[in-house]
Amino acid sequence: MxxxxxxxxxxxxxxxxxLEAFVKLFVPVKRKSVSGELVLITGAGHGVGRATAFEFAKRQSRLVLWDINKHGVEETAAECERLGATVEAFVVDCSKREEIYSAAEKVKKEIGDVSIxxxxxxxxxxxxxxxxQDHQVERMFEVNILAHIWTTRAFLPTMMNNNHGHIVTVASAAGHFVTSFMVAYCSSKFAAVGFHKALTEELSTLGKDGIKTTCLCPVFINTGFVKNPSTRLGKVLEIEEVVEALMEGILTNQKMVFVPSNQRVALLLExxxxxxxxxxxxxxxxxxxxxxIGQRSTQ
Incomplete structure (x- = not known):
């Protein structure tokens, strides 16, 4: 040409x-069914992971739940079973590649092929x-980005063979915008957003249009992981509103889900x-x- x-x-x-985007403002978006899909959720013992498991359970998905906290993941599994779902819970430390690969093999052999x-x-x-501290930096990268790569490498081959699946990356607004006193965390979340974008591009290049990707980027969530968060121009999000946006993104195959959605404007302004x-x-x-602040410890 x-x-x-x-x-x-x-x-x-x-x-x-x-024009297509304008028309979609007035036409209801078609939502896909996840009934019967085998959904694996990491960090399912608390917060967003637990609430996401509940939503998939309500939609008749089959669930595999991973978390480092045995009590937490078993509580989530019990509630999902009460909602009518078939559930298997595993205690997995996602900072350890060997544990991820071992648990993944067990899932594939004993339960089936993960499709979400x-x-x-x-x-x-x-x-x-x-x-x-050094070990804190390492753990943030091990869990916040390397674990995404290991789990994806474990389950992607079957998705590619079937040209069917969905890979969800729970990142953060800190993967687009920086803040002081979160240098290592922001770096790991920027990496997670980059992973999502690069994987999306690679799947497109390979012609695997049946494998969808979604990246979730919320601001502060009321989960207790960050103590006393506040901002003058916004609010601390509740878990339920974040998961509602995430599920809508998954069911409508949105690539990037911002919560609140006005982050898109902020990203443009930046x-x-x-x-x-x-x-x-x-x-x-x-x-x-x-x-x-100011402790200067690296041990």
């Missing part, structure tokens, strides 16, 4: 995409970079506004939370 025709094709695609993978497990340490204006805007938001 010559450059002129390439430009015409681009403009035509751009206009079509905008929800990479939800995550850890956070709120501290300035020099006060964040690319358009000069640095000085952004600094003033960040002061207006006045994001606060409890953090360890």
């Amino acid at each position: 010559n450059p002129f025709l390439d430009l015409l094709l681009f403009l035509a695609t751009l206009i079509y995409s905008y 993978l929800v990479n939800n497990a995550g850890v956070i340490t709120a501290a300035d970079l020099l006060s964040t 690319r358009l506004f000069p640095e000085r204006a952004l600094a003033v805007l960040k002061k207006l938001t006045d994001v606060k939370f409890d953090a360890v």
Whole structure:
């Protein structure tokens, strides 16, 4: 193709995409069924993972739940069974690659092929970079991004053979926007967002259009992992509203789910506004939370 025709094709695609998005504002979006799908959720013993398991259970999915906390994951499993779902619970430390691969093999041999993978497990340490201990940095990367890669490598081959599946990355607004006293955490979540985008692109290049991907990016959630979070221009989210948005994203095959959705505007402004204006805007938001500052420990 010559450059002129390439430009015409681009403009035509751009206009079509905008028209399609406009029409979708008035036409109900079709939601897919997840009944009978084998759904594996990491970090299912608490918070977003637990609430997500409940939603899949209500939709007659079969569930495999992983968590490092035995009591928590068993509680989640019991409630999912009460909701009518078939459930298997595993105690898995997602910071350990060997445990992930071992548990994955057990799932494939004893239960079946996972068709929806929800990479939800995550850890956070709120501290300035020099006060964040080495093992805390390592654990954030091991759980928040490396575990996503290991689980995906374990279950993706069957999805590719069937050209069917869905891989969900639970990331964070901290994967797009930075904040002080979360340097390591933000870095791990930026990596998670990058993983989602790169995987999405690779599956498209390979022609695996039956495998969908969704990335969840919420602001602070009331889960207790971050102590006393607050912001002047927004609110701390409740678990239920985050999971509602996540399930809507999965069922309608949305690639990126922001909670609240106005983060899309903030992301655009960050690319358009000069640095000085952004600094003033960040002061207006006045994001606060409890953090360890000035301890300077690396052990």
